[in-house]
Amino acid sequence: MPTSEVVKVYGAAWSVYVRIVRLALEEKQVRYDLVEVDVFSEKGVPQEHLTRHPFGRIPAFEHGEFHLYETGAIVRYIDDAFPGRKLQPTDPRARAKVNQIVGILDAYAYRTLVWDIYVERVVSARAGRPADERKIAAALPLAAVCLSELNRLSDDREFLIGGDVTFADLYAAPMFACFMQAPEAVSLTEGHEKLTCWWQRFAARDSMSRTSP
Ligand SMILES: N[C@@H](CCC(=O)N[C@@H](CS)C(=O)NCC(=O)O)C(=O)O
Structure with missing residues (x-):
């Protein structure tokens, strides 16, 4: 091809x-x-x-x-x-964990962190609309589970899983780029150092600046 x-x-x-x-x-x-x-x-x-x-x-x-x-x-x-770096580990357990994180982000985190919290709190304010506080409040418990699971599953290394970029980072980063703008992110990420340190490193990548909205 x-x-x-x-x-x-x-x-x-x-x-x-x-x-x-x-x-x-x-x-x-x-x-x-x-x-x-x-x-x-x-x-x-x-x-x-x-x-x-x-x-x-x-x-x-x-x-x-x-x-x-x-x-x-x-x-x-x-x-x-395409040639270039591989975005999936070959080790079966690391690969399974990448797929697990992608599954969590797809099924639980996207709607909760992006739509229920970021869009309601940040996008609504920019558009001059009042936030739906009930929607935000209802999303907080599931957001807390998402963040503690992402923190627990992530390795204490350069990327979420292992020493190379994987789909886990590529899925998580655009969701974090939105969610971290919401004031709710401060308390929700408290104590999840692996995750917050990962975000600081990943947000600084060239690929992130080149795709910034
Ligand atoms: N399952 C789809 C989800 C894509 C998706 O939800 N995209 C959003 C934008 S981030 C969208 O198209 N929203 C339009 C809508 O909900 O009508 C995929 O993995 O590509």
Whole structure:
């Protein structure tokens, strides 16, 4: 498969899941174009985007004639199809822990940390809307479990799992970039030193500045 074929990511720079895909491309040093799609447009999801992603979400991905959607499939394809650093460990237990962290982030952390806390507290304030305090309060217990589990599962090394970047970092970082802006993050991350030290290191990476919304 020709790795020189054009790579396109359809989505928006603000999107957590689009940023996960862009981080994978940046870390593998793959050139790509970001094609803006507004899935929250007043007219609804643009019709041409529904042909790429029938569920109307972002990102969608193209490599030449090859089309994909779903972030998990896209980042695995990027890792398999392009040369450069591997984004998944080969050791079975380290690999399982990466997949476990990705599962937690997908299933529990995204909605809780990003939508229920960051969007309600930070995005609402920017838009001049009052925050839904009940939604934030209801999210705090699950947010606490997410953060203590991420801290417990992470290694005390350079990255969340081991000494190299993995999907665990690529999924966690865009969610943290949002969540850490909320004042609630201060008390929720208290005592989770492995996680907060990881975030300070990872936030400073070139791939993070190049994908900053
Ligand atoms: N399961 C999808 C989730 C993608 C997703 O939820 N993307 C958000 C943006 S970060 C989206 O498209 N939201 C639009 C909506 O909810 O209508 C994936 O892994 O790619």
